[in-house]
Amino acid sequence: QKEVEQNSGPLSVPEGAIASLNCTYSDRGSQSFFWYRQYSGKSPELIMFIYSNGDKEDGRFTAQLNKASQYVSLLIRDSQPSDSATYLCAVYNAGNNRKLIWGLGTSLAVNP
């Protein structure tokens, strides 16, 4: 059973702090990794993707991938109350018929 695991939270951080969201996956052959943000009552929105080991930065967001440890994380710098949402991790393996394997999400609350 291929799995993606996330801490459900809630993760609570003060405004301006760094929020660190973590995701582990079981399928060692996974190739692509995605972070989605989902506000309450809304659909998921893609915010980052990463394919190679290391860091990938986009504005206040940094995705980090360590394939040896089967671990992907999302860092949000200078967290804002508008970042309060559920963050979903998704993993892709080409042998899985173009399906994504989804984590259950981590709820983030940024406190003013």
Place this chain on the structure above:
Amino acid sequence: DGGITQSPKYLFRKEGQNVTLSCEQNLNHDAMYWYRQDPGQGLRLIYYSQIVNDFQKGDIAEGYSVSREKKESFPLTVTSAQKNPTAFYLCASSSLGNEQFFGPGTRLTVL
């Protein structure tokens, strides 16, 4: 304006009725997906389609049916055989990059 549209936004179904949820995309994506999300839960795959006139069951296909007659359209029918259909239904599409893009969703309630 490229994107994915779903209609209706809210849908109410009486027990024993079939209802059809619409999903249309103008992104020229080959693959389309239907997910169900229950309160506080993750995304569960219902059906997906990689090309026109072909589709596969996901993890929870029982009580649902789909068609893919056009590249742009992937409607989902919730049949009376689905005993607990109240949920948030999400349609997504993807191209070769495999990242999925979502429509705004349809919230289905059984009366």
